[in-house]
Amino acid sequence: MNTTIKASLILSGLVTVLNVIVQATGLHKNFTAGQTVFLVGAIALNVGIVYWALHRGATANGYGLQLLTALGIGLVAGFIITGVSWVLLELVFPNSIAEMRQGAIAWMDAQGMSEAEYQRQLTALDNTTAWSQSLPGFVGTLFTSLVSGAVFAIFKRKR
Numbered sequence: 001m002n003t004t005i006k007a008s009l010i011l012s013g014l015v016t017v018l019n020v021i022v023q024a025t026g027l028h029k030n031f032t033a034g035q036t037v038f039l040v041g042a043i044a045l046n047v048g049i050v051y052w053a054l055h056r057g058a059t060a061n062g063y064g065l066q067l068l069t070a071l072g073i074g075l076v077a078g079f080i081i082t083g084v085s086w087v088l089l090e091l092v093f094p095n096s097i098a099e100m101r102q103g104a105i106a107w108m109d110a111q112g113m114s115e116a117e118y119q120r121q122l123t124a125l126d127n128t129t130a131w132s133q134s135l136p137g138f139v140g141t142l143f144t145s146l147v148s149g150a151v152f153a154i155f156k157r158k159r
Helices: 003-024 031-056 063-092 096-111 115-126 130-155
Strands: none
Touching (some): 003 031, 003 130, 031 063, 031 096, 031 130, 063 130, 096 115
16 A cells, blocks of 8 residues: 555544544543643644654655655545544534533633633634534644655655
8 A cells, every 4th residue: 555545544543533532531621631632642643654654765755755745644634634523523422512612611711801802712612613623634734744744854765
């Protein structure tokens, strides 16, 4: 199997497991902890998988091909992660967004925000959908893959 596809499938699977863990444990209800655990975990997995994939092709690929591999991983895994995240939020954990909203409101109440800022944040929370929560996964996966790939390809490439 092609390294780009293999890495994309592995990354998508691991991020899905992380997403399920955050949802199933109720961590998503804690506004700061849930987001922090998911983001740090997803970024670490992404960087690790890109490193692994570029290391596999280091002896045969120059900088351009290594960067193209990272881009491919970001695109393929990003699409899969976005779709799976939508399915999880819409079908598997349908109460997740409402529970996250309640946790965010509790967090905002504890922050002592101005009324105008509170209302602005509340409006944003009211407009949250499974798609609005899932689409940033594509952008984040693509960006993380490209940046980490650009750095790793400097060191992990055919010379």
